[in-house]
Amino acid sequence: MVPLFAQYVKAGKKYLKPKHSINFKNSKLTIDYMISLGIESTAHTFGCAIVEEKEGKCIVHSNEKKAFVTDEGGMLPHKVADHHTNCCVQVFELALSKANKNINDIDLISFSQSPGIGQMLRVGCMFAKSLSKINKIPIVGVNHCIAHLEIGNALTGAKDPVMLYASGANTQVIAYEGKKYRVFGETLDIGVGNFLDAFARHVGFGFPGGPKIAELAKKGKYIELPYTVKGMDTAFSGLLTEVKKMHKQGVPIEDICYSIQETVFAELLEVTERAMAHCQKNELLLGGGVACNERLQEMAKKMCDERGAKLFVPQRQFLVDNAAMIAWFGILQKNDSTLDVTNIKIDPYLRTDDIKVTWRND
Numbered sequence: 001m002v003p004l005f006a007q008y009v010k011a012g013k014k015y016l017k018p019k020h021s022i023n024f025k026n027s028k029l030t031i032d033y034m035i036s037l038g039i040e041s042t043a044h045t046f047g048c049a050i051v052e053e054k055e056g057k058c059i060v061h062s063n064e065k066k067a068f069v070t071d072e073g074g075m076l077p078h079k080v081a082d083h084h085t086n087c088c089v090q091v092f093e094l095a096l097s098k099a100n101k102n103i104n105d106i107d108l109i110s111f112s113q114s115p116g117i118g119q120m121l122r123v124g125c126m127f128a129k130s131l132s133k134i135n136k137i138p139i140v141g142v143n144h145c146i147a148h149l150e151i152g153n154a155l156t157g158a159k160d161p162v163m164l165y166a167s168g169a170n171t172q173v174i175a176y177e178g179k180k181y182r183v184f185g186e187t188l189d190i191g192v193g194n195f196l197d198a199f200a201r202h203v204g205f206g207f208p209g210g211p212k213i214a215e216l217a218k219k220g221k222y223i224e225l226p227y228t229v230k231g232m233d234t235a236f237s238g239l240l241t242e243v244k245k246m247h248k249q250g251v252p253i254e255d256i257c258y259s260i261q262e263t264v265f266a267e268l269l270e271v272t273e274r275a276m277a278h279c280q281k282n283e284l285l286l287g288g289g290v291a292c293n294e295r296l297q298e299m300a301k302k303m304c305d306e307r308g309a310k311l312f313v314p315q316r317q318f319l320v321d322n323a324a325m326i327a328w329f330g331i332l333q334k335n336d337s338t339l340d341v342t343n344i345k346i347d348p349y350l351r352t353d354d355i356k357v358t359w360r361n362d
Helices: 004-014 077-099 118-135 144-156 192-202 210-217 237-248 253-279 294-307 323-332
Strands: 020-023 028-031 033-040 045-054 057-067 108-114 139-143 162-166 171-177 180-186 283-287 310-312
Touching: 033 077, 033 118, 033 323, 045 077, 045 118, 045 323, 057 077, 057 144, 057 323, 077 118, 108 118, 108 144, 108 323, 118 139, 139 144, 139 323, 144 162, 144 171, 144 283, 144 323, 162 253, 171 253, 180 253, 192 210, 192 237, 192 253, 210 253, 210 294, 237 253, 253 294, 283 294, 294 310
Parallel strands: 033 108, 108 139, 162 283, 283 310
Antiparallel strands: 020 028, 033 045, 045 057, 162 171, 171 180
């Protein structure tokens, strides 16, 4: 893959805009400000966003999405991929319209490259590559997990937090140490969001199930459930088996939902607090769709207050899967972008701690 700098030099004035300049001394492309199109398609959400970097600040001009939902059952990858294919152009055009921009204003196309479900990732990747090829705009693939963290830092003012990343497939406690974003704790089996959705599917709630469980939990009382923390990691499959059995035995659904939240969130915050102590960090950042849960936020706030730490919670639109975080992270990784789409491809299993951090100035 030819570096972006070399391509710009070869292309000359064809791709350069007034705000672009090339520093021949250190072979870097410098841009006074940059507008990035973000494309998100890792799971049930297809999103497009227009984000601008100006004087180091993240300015979100639009953040549009369409999410796959069901009234009953979960999500089948091929059906979600069809959903993304059918709505991608509409969401893209809406993002441009809301931002009052056109494709010629875009300096960079950023797409979610890893991790995620292959069928859905491919839709976003192909759409991004098509736009890049047709419009001759540099493209960069980014890591979805770290994008959650970086948009949180940019919009909340967090400097060096531990992030509790709680979403459907991903449950990780992440912090920056030794030139990488390290995973200090994670699920040993299924993600916390998948656990909630699996129980919701079992009782006929449809997808997504987390909001329905949260609503019923407000009317329930506590029943002791299995609590699984192994070192810095958690596990939820045994708990899922137990609550399914309790539901079949006629235990009130409100009590099960309340107890699920109290148990699971306590597990997550136990390992998160231990990571904060180990890393000697006094900031906690929440990320992921499950982090929208008010009870989790309340418990996190209490833990931080007791530690004398600060809690940072982005707006809901930036907690759930969204394209703005992809667009912003693309800007941070602009030096890895390319005009050659030939070797651009997805990487569904790439881990958070596999990414080499090159965009931070420590």
